[in-house]
Amino acid sequence: xxxxxxxxxxxxxxxxxxxxxxxxxxxxxxxxxxxxxxxxxxxxxxxxxxxxxxxxxxxxxxxxxxxxxxxxxxxxxxxxxxxxxxxxxxxxxxxxxxxxxxxxxxxxxxxxxxxxxxxxxxxxxxxxxxxxxxxxxxxxxxxxxxxxxxxxxxxxxxxxxxxxxxxxxxxxxxxxxxxxxxxxxxxxxxxxxxxxxxxxxxxxxxxxxxxxxxxxxxxxxxxxxxxxxxxxxxxxxxxxxxxxxxxxxxxxxxxxxxxxxxxxxxxxxxxxxxxxxxxxxxxxxxxxxxxxxxxxxxxxxxxxxxxxxxxxxxxxxxxxxxxxxxxxxxxxxxxxxxxxxxxxxxxxxxxxxxxxxxxxxxxxxxxxxxxxxxxxxxxxxxxxxxxxxxxxxxxxxxxxxxxxxxxxxxxxxxxxxxxxxxxxxxxxxxxxxxxxxxxxxxxxxxxxxxxxxxxxxxxxxxxxxxxxxxxxxxxxxxxxxxxxxxxxxxxxxxxxxxxxxx
Numbered sequence: 001x002x003x004x005x006x007x008x009x010x011x012x013x014x015x016x017x018x019x020x021x022x023x024x025x026x027x028x029x030x031x032x033x034x035x036x037x038x039x040x041x042x043x044x045x046x047x048x049x050x051x052x053x054x055x056x057x058x059x060x061x062x063x064x065x066x067x068x069x070x071x072x073x074x075x076x077x078x079x080x081x082x083x084x085x086x087x088x089x090x091x092x093x094x095x096x097x098x099x100x101x102x103x104x105x106x107x108x109x110x111x112x113x114x115x116x117x118x119x120x121x122x123x124x125x126x127x128x129x130x131x132x133x134x135x136x137x138x139x140x141x142x143x144x145x146x147x148x149x150x151x152x153x154x155x156x157x158x159x160x161x162x163x164x165x166x167x168x169x170x171x172x173x174x175x176x177x178x179x180x181x182x183x184x185x186x187x188x189x190x191x192x193x194x195x196x197x198x199x200x201x202x203x204x205x206x207x208x209x210x211x212x213x214x215x216x217x218x219x220x221x222x223x224x225x226x227x228x229x230x231x232x233x234x235x236x237x238x239x240x241x242x243x244x245x246x247x248x249x250x251x252x253x254x255x256x257x258x259x260x261x262x263x264x265x266x267x268x269x270x271x272x273x274x275x276x277x278x279x280x281x282x283x284x285x286x287x288x289x290x291x292x293x294x295x296x297x298x299x300x301x302x303x304x305x306x307x308x309x310x311x312x313x314x315x316x317x318x319x320x321x322x323x324x325x326x327x328x329x330x331x332x333x334x335x336x337x338x339x340x341x342x343x344x345x346x347x348x349x350x351x352x353x354x355x356x357x358x359x360x361x362x363x364x365x366x367x368x369x370x371x372x373x374x375x376x377x378x379x380x381x382x383x384x385x386x387x388x389x390x391x392x393x394x395x396x397x398x399x400x401x402x403x404x405x406x407x408x409x410x411x412x413x414x415x416x417x418x419x420x421x422x423x424x425x426x427x428x429x430x431x432x433x434x435x436x437x438x439x440x441x442x443x444x445x446x447x448x449x450x451x452x453x454x455x456x457x458x459x460x461x462x463x464x465x466x467x468x469x470x471x472x473x474x475x476x477x478x479x480x481x482x483x484x485x486x487x488x489x490x491x492x493x494x495x496x497x498x499x500x501x502x
Contacts, residue, residue, distance in 0.1 A: 036494075039076055046494075052091070055095075059075050063090075121140040132173040142157075209247040239277075259272065288315055290315070380400075421440045438461050
């Protein structure tokens, strides 16, 4: 049963503190409109930690208490009362049009989807929507048997069906798989049909085009990959496995005794002390992986073994697959290898990335105790901390958050914003002409667009809610405001802020 959160005076901050934005280059104004979506009243006590926004931040669901009963509120509208609503629900579909939750009615548990109840069970798991939002699946239990319920229809019952990372949909939502325990064996179930039984199997993956499925299996003391029903070679262990973006290539890591190998399309590569996961380029023409050979690290790219370094951290391909950036350590310093050329020397390097048009790159770096962003090989200013650079859709601008003492700024194209106590992740508009973010100053949150602060003030923004542009000039975000009803009592309201940049 959920724990009730009391109404309090102290503002609640629902978004992660992270850094500021940028000084306006032109004179702009912001028109703001507030719509209440969830409001506390005498009948219901809102449970603060249950507030969940839809993926598009257009809807809000939460759990509230009325006496000894619990109810889900969707955009402030109450649904049926139950004895309890499970933690980690409600959940929204990816398209934000559907909502489901786990509820207790008497001693039974049910899944409620869009206000309609499924069959009652002794227990049920957390419901999961398909990528296209048209299907809903969950695990249910009666007695000692467990069963998957898919769109309200029960599959065959099994001795056990693990919940975590098990219910897997293909990207087009046409295929659905999970593994189950049957008579001390394990098997994969694909679209309701059982596969071969093994001593052990693990979570499956589908190829990006949804045509293939692969999963690890164990027979005796050997592991192997089962791809489209065909068993691969036996190993002492298999590790990370991955399809290429075009779904035509497949690679995974494996162990032979104390050595590690990469297996690509059934062919084993050279043996190393250890290897990391396979990395495909966006066009699927290249595959690389980091390998450890004794005390040195190297990158194997398209089968060619590169130079050995003391350490290797990251490899990033450009979106057009024509460029790459590798971060390496030699002695006491880190450098970036950009298309084979060494760039800079730093205490450490993190999170390299490319612009959408593949013409620019950036990475976070550390020099001594200070941090900076490196853009196209040029060092930015030093700060107490920085975050990964965000590129605009047209690739002409970039912005990152930086900490200066106790304050934060956002640096756009090398120019700092005003300083704030903190901000949430800044977002570019679709046409790349505007940059907006949520900021906090003097314990009040607000929106800043093109360097101009909005007038509306909030106690915080819902965790999981991001500032989103619906058009080139209109954005929205879900926030929390308090209304004072007496000298020592405030009522919480969840509201939707829609702003227009003029």
